[in-house]
Amino acid sequence: MNNFFIQDKNFNKYFLLNILFLVTPVIFLFSMAVSTVFSLVFCIIFFFVFKKEKIALNFLIADKILLLFFILVISITIYEIFKQTEDIKSKIVDSLKTVSIIRFFFVYFLIRNALEKSLIIVKYFLLLSLIFSIFISINILLMHTLGEDIFGNKELNERFSTIFGSRAIAGSYILSFAFFGLIFISYLKKFHNFYIFFYLLVTGLGILFSLDRSPFILFFLIIVTITILSFKKNYFFSFLSILLLIIFFVFINFNEKLKHRYLSLNLNLKDFKTEFIFTLKEKKEDFEKSGFDYYSYGKIYKESWQFIMYERTFLGSGIKSFPERCKNLRIKYDKNSKIYGYYLACPPHSHNLFLEIAISSGLIGFSLFLIFLLINIFNIFNRIKVKDIFDNSIYLNIIFITFLIEIFPFRPMGNIFSTYNGFLFFFKISVLIFLLKDKKFFEKTSL
Helix, strand or coil, X not given: CCCHHHCCHHHHHCHHHHHHHHCHHHHCCCCHHHHHHHHHHHXXXXXXXXXXXXXXXXXXXXXXXXXXXXXXXXXXXXXXXXXXXXXXXXXXXXXXXHHCCHHHHHHHHHHHHHHHCCCCCHHHHHHHHHHHHHHHHHHHHHHHHHCCCCCCCCCECCECCHHHCCCCCHHHHHHHHHHHHHHHHCCCCCCCHHXXXXXXXXXXXXXXXXXXXXXXXXXHHHHHHHHHHHCCCCHHHHHHHHHHHHHHHHHHHHCHHHHHHHHHHHHHHHHHHHHCCCCCCCXXXXXXXXXXXXXXXXXXXXXXXXXXXXXCCCCCCCCCCHHHHHHHHHHHHCCCCCCCHHHCCCCCCCCEHHHHHHHHHHHHHHHHHHHHHHHHHHHHHHHCCHHHHHHCCHHHHHHHHHHHHHCCCCCECCCCCCHHHHHHHHHHHHHHHHHHHCHHHHHHCCC
């Protein structure tokens, strides 16, 4: 495989593919409707170019497993739609929407093929990821210091979402693209450790001040892990990373909004631990004594576990089925739930990648998805050795750890079958897997 950083000639030859790939970080700045249309156009044009140029698509075992997974999810969901919906028009519309999630498979499949055949140029995407992760981070910091960002957006419901408005996803957006930008920095001619330090400082503060806790915790964990792995090969980088973590702690301790936000996280974690001790048959007084609200992660995960283990264990109940099942569960085990409305105010999804998959497609679908990931991990370690992760460049560490964070079992996450999360997840997975499998790439990078 040729090093993708020297395949610039293909940018003009496959210009449309490269533009579609390149503008992905920009598309996610807009509404979900825009990303829905874009993901469909993305797949159609990629297919058209492959067919026109008569480029063979490699259909690997992992691809077949992932396709089977999506077929299963779609089939289960359509069955539930026809079972529960009486209106014919609604059945047809909802079924067509369900079938459209197959585009997430094609996003992964087509990008993987295009990257492996050097049709699209990764470095321009990495550069744009760097630019927009900094752009959103600065906008958030401006909202805190000046009261509004460069577009005049202000704080909304104690969230600093800048151009995302009511969608509290600014921190997740920065996290998604910051480490792609970090990979690009390694190719600057006058590369220096300080470039990394200031880039991570800006993007880290952007995530922190977005008040999105989960993205910052994941960002923090990535930095800690990279620091540990790189300690022997670059002491100065490790020193700067530790300094970076200290700066974050100082901001959290002396900024009242941040301090309050993370103190409440501490209470949430206590609830999480306590909630798993309870059984579904606990009396309402026990729930009230614990101080849980309907959005406690402990409560959500516990209910998800109950769905998976005791109701429709093997085939699940289709996508977007969590709220109704949650409502029925609370009514079933709490006689006073109709009086206490918050027991019925169930969240729209389980807030976890693997739980959502298991609820939607049961243990069979969950197993297929897990096999898909394991095959890719096996293929990665066929290309690189475990010692490479410790002995090679820090950038291999970054890519590998970022990949692991994407599939981290306990990571809070939106619905994987929604447009934003599904498209973004399978887009990033395809790129990260390619970077990890392209051995010439990480042999070239060093810090």
